[in-house]
Amino acid sequence: MxxxxxxxxxxxxxxxxxxxxxxxxxxxxxxxxxxxxxxxxxxxxxxxxxxxxxxxxxxxxxxxxxxxxxxxxxxxxxxxxxxxxxxxxxxxxxxxxxxxxxxxxxxxxxxxxxxxxxxxxxxxxxxxxxxxxxxxxxxxxxxxxxxxxxxxxxxxxxxxxxxxxxxxxxxxRSFMKSWEWKSQQKWFGFKANASKCNQCGICAQICPLNNIEMNEYPEYKFKCQFCMRCVSFCPQKAIPCKVNYKGNTHRAVKVKELLSN
Ligand SMILES: Cc1cc2nc3c(=O)[nH]c(=O)nc-3n(C[C@H](O)[C@H](O)[C@H](O)COP(=O)(O)O)c2cc1C
Structure with missing residues (x-):
């Protein structure tokens, strides 16, 4: 058909x-x-x-x-x-x-x-x-x-x-569902580095789960599923990810394209 x-x-x-x-x-x-x-x-x-x-x-x-x-x-x-x-x-x-x-x-x-x-x-x-x-x-x-x-x-x-x-x-699937943000936080290490963060708020804007709150600096709540958006699209590279070799990141498009459709 x-x-x-x-x-x-x-x-x-x-x-x-x-x-x-x-x-x-x-x-x-x-x-x-x-x-x-x-x-x-x-x-x-x-x-x-x-x-x-x-x-x-x-x-x-x-x-x-x-x-x-x-x-x-x-x-x-x-x-x-x-x-x-x-x-x-x-x-x-x-x-x-x-x-x-x-x-x-x-x-x-x-x-x-x-x-x-x-x-x-x-x-x-x-x-x-x-x-x-x-x-x-x-x-x-x-x-x-x-x-x-x-x-x-x-x-x-x-x-x-x-x-x-x-x-x-x-x-x-059951492992992913049971992932506890609190216990994984130290493993992934997502936390904005205050000396690099310019408080632009892009991370909070693009998080698919609305898990990041912009206070003075981004603050993570407890719903993260580790999609890497915040880490990869931070223009200041201020959100480190400990599991990435040498802290390198990948993004295939610009942030505008990510939100354009
Ligand atoms: C938390 C996490 C888990 C992943 N697990 C796998 C995996 O099990 N097998 C695999 O081949 N790639 C895995 N990847 C890599 C992604 O599937 C791959 O890079 C994908 O193309 C990313 O697509 P996106 O840019 O649309 O998010 C994983 C990536 C992340 C962030």
């Missing part, structure tokens, strides 16, 4: 997933498919239009995805055959998001039509060199274009899902 309109819901912490979504949007449009982009963090899952093809895009996190993304998916309304596709971006290994997501959507009455996982630069632990990140992005963009073309042609597949990734994903 030909796609006519896609309601494309995405979350992107540091811009990788956004680049993939924009490349897919461009390809869909070339194929005469209308696309509406929606940021997951600002969307009500119950208001998703079931008359359109549903697209879901998100980063892999902890061999799963961020709990608030998974909650969005779990809160989607029951459907009667609405076609749905997914794309995730990852640095290397997803642990198998694809299978559990297929089952969840199928159970809700959606028609899973395609799944794709696209390697993009890592935004945590080891940040690759500028040259390597550009190469990875270039390859990722080609894959995104190809995937959107296959979806437009109605030839995409949702792939197979062995048992081990299912188990890994279930375990990591």
């Amino acid at each position: 030909k796609m006519e309109k896609v309601a494309f819901y995405y979350f992107s912490g540091t811009g990788n997933t956004l680049l993939v979504v924009e490349k897919m949007e461009e390809t869909f449009k070339k194929n005469g498919v209308n696309v509406e982009l929606h940021r997951i963090e600002e969307s009500d899952p119950e208001k998703v239009n079931l008359q359109h093809t549903l697209g879901l895009a998100f980063p892999v996190a902890g061999l799963s995805t961020y709990p608030f993304v998974w909650e969005f998916i779990e809160s989607l309304p029951p459907a009667n055959g609405t076609p749905v596709f997914m794309v995730d971006t990852l640095a290397g290994y997803s642990g198998g998001m694809v299978g559990p997501l297929h089952d969840k959507l199928k159970k809700k009455g959606y028609n899973p039509m395609g799944a794709c996982e696209i390697i993009m630069p890592s935004n945590i632990f080891y940040i690759q060199s500028d040259e390597n990140r550009s190469k990875i992005i270039e390859k990722g963009m080609k894959e995104a274009e190809k995937y959107a073309q296959v979806l437009s042609d109605g030839k995409a597949k949702w792939g197979s899902f062995p048992v081990l990734p299912h188990m890994l994903n279930t375990l990591s």
Whole structure:
């Protein structure tokens, strides 16, 4: 069946997933498919239009995805055959998001039509060199274009899902849900460095969970899911992340682009 309109819901912490979504949007449009982009963090899952093809895009996190993304998916309304596709971006290994997501959507009455996982630069632990990140992005963009073309042609597949990734994903989802910000704070070390912070408030503005309050300096509350936005987009590099090698950061777009759709 030909796609006519896609309601494309995405979350992107540091811009990788956004680049993939924009490349897919461009390809869909070339194929005469209308696309509406929606940021997951600002969307009500119950208001998703079931008359359109549903697209879901998100980063892999902890061999799963961020709990608030998974909650969005779990809160989607029951459907009667609405076609749905997914794309995730990852640095290397997803642990198998694809299978559990297929089952969840199928159970809700959606028609899973395609799944794709696209390697993009890592935004945590080891940040690759500028040259390597550009190469990875270039390859990722080609894959995104190809995937959107296959979806437009109605030839995409949702792939197979062995048992081990299912188990890994279930375990990591419960692990991610139980992450306690307080106990992880010392591990990640998010806390604005007062000697570098110029109190611009960008971190508070872009946090998808409204977890940062601007008092004299940014103050973290207890809902962080470690998407790296505040760390990566701070213009002063004032928010250190202890788990990143040499404190390096990655961002794939400018902050304006992150908020432009
Ligand atoms: C907290 C956290 C956990 C991550 N876990 C994984 C993982 O399990 N597997 C993986 O391949 N990449 C992992 N990554 C890397 C991201 O999935 C990858 O860089 C992604 O493209 C980031 O997308 P974004 O820029 O749209 O946020 C993780 C990143 C973060 C911040």
